[in-house]
Amino acid sequence: MHVPDGFFDVTVSVANGVVAAGVVTVCLRKAKEELDERTAPLAGAVAAFVFAAQMINFPVGLGTSGHLMGGALAAILVGPYTGVLCVSVVLLVQGLLFGDGGLTALGTNIVLMGIVGVLAGYGVFRLLTALLPKTRGSVLGGAFVGALVSVPAAALAFSGMFAIGGNADIPLTGLATAMVGVHVLIGIGEALITAATIGAVIAVRPDLVYGARMLPVVERYAVTSGGVA
Amino acid sequence: MSRRTGRVLAGLLLAALVVAGLLSAFASGSPDGLTAVSEDKGFASTETEHAAADSPLAGYETRGVMNERLSVGLAGVIGVVVTFGIGAGLFLLVRGGDRTSGRAPDGATSTTG
Numbered sequence: 001m002h003v004p005d006g007f008f009d010v011t012v013s014v015a016n017g018v019v020a021a022g023v024v025t026v027c028l029r030k031a032k033e034e035l036d037e038r039t040a041p042l043a044g045a046v047a048a049f050v051f052a053a054q055m056i057n058f059p060v061g062l063g064t065s066g067h068l069m070g071g072a073l074a075a076i077l078v079g080p081y082t083g084v085l086c087v088s089v090v091l092l093v094q095g096l097l098f099g100d101g102g103l104t105a106l107g108t109n110i111v112l113m114g115i116v117g118v119l120a121g122y123g124v125f126r127l128l129t130a131l132l133p134k135t136r137g138s139v140l141g142g143a144f145v146g147a148l149v150s151v152p153a154a155a156l157a158f159s160g161m162f163a164i165g166g167n168a169d170i171p172l173t174g175l176a177t178a179m180v181g182v183h184v185l186i187g188i189g190e191a192l193i194t195a196a197t198i199g200a201v202i203a204v205r206p207d208l209v210y211g212a213r214m215l216p217v218v219e220r221y222a223v224t225s226g227g228v229a
Numbered sequence: 230m231s232r233r234t235g236r237v238l239a240g241l242l243l244a245a246l247v248v249a250g251l252l253s254a255f256a257s258g259s260p261d262g263l264t265a266v267s268e269d270k271g272f273a274s275t276e277t278e279h280a281a282a283d284s285p286l287a288g289y290e291t292r293g294v295m296n297e298r299l300s301v302g303l304a305g306v307i308g309v310v311v312t313f314g315i316g317a318g319l320f321l322l323v324r325g326g327d328r329t330s331g332r333a334p335d336g337a338t339s340t341t342g
Binding site for chain 2: 001002003004005006007028031032035036037038039040041042043044045046047048049050051052053055056057058059060062063064065066067082085086089090092093094095096097098099100102103155158162166167168170174175178179182183185186200201204205208
């Protein structure tokens, strides 16, 4: 969902830049509480993994493809504030080195994939894991649904922004319907990759998964084949 | 860093290198969701040229490398290394000099072991 240069007018681009800068500043302060000397380098590896996964466009039918956004995955693995920073680092590298995602749209992309992606993905994850039994299965199920929701949420946010300051006059309902429709399909891929990756880490080191810390120790270390309930 | 933390870190990095270096050649070439919608709805033409369009790695291809898979794979590996470098550096910096404020997840494992 990398927004290129030119889609949005100056007002929306600058406003998103200001919001992104403000939220990233808060995240830099708050991430300190999520990180320790073990998880700081791990969070760097999570950012690198998100970069790599974003190179893999998977087909979603009708001649369209999508790739991981990674906000839900990073937030559940290393914490929401660090998760926003992970996605922001990926977007910065992609914009500066790979010409992917406009430089004037960097703020917009951080807002959509970093902030909205993490808010929706991690928010739904937290809600579900609070309601469900404290098991690994709930963590993976919550990760799946959170990741699934995060992608159409970002698509909806894009549509709203476009209605305010898109550089073309496109009716909002038609745009939102098209954007959310295709991004629900992409969200299924996001959900599968997110749950599989968290399942793999939780099988080896459940205590390293930020979103699994609320599990009772016995459940974290329960020997279940593959850790999937 | 404990040995098993190192294993997770190494596992994630290895997975990232394999995905970006090897699997990236098999990614779908179809337009992504936003691009497809922008073409359908008729606002794809508002896109302007990227300021980094001349980057030697623009479009996830390494300039000067003729073999397509090698060009994409090399760009992917460079991206993984750069992202890890910036990310790990940033997070160690954010973590800061105050070594006591780090949250030990629980008593089940030793952070120094």
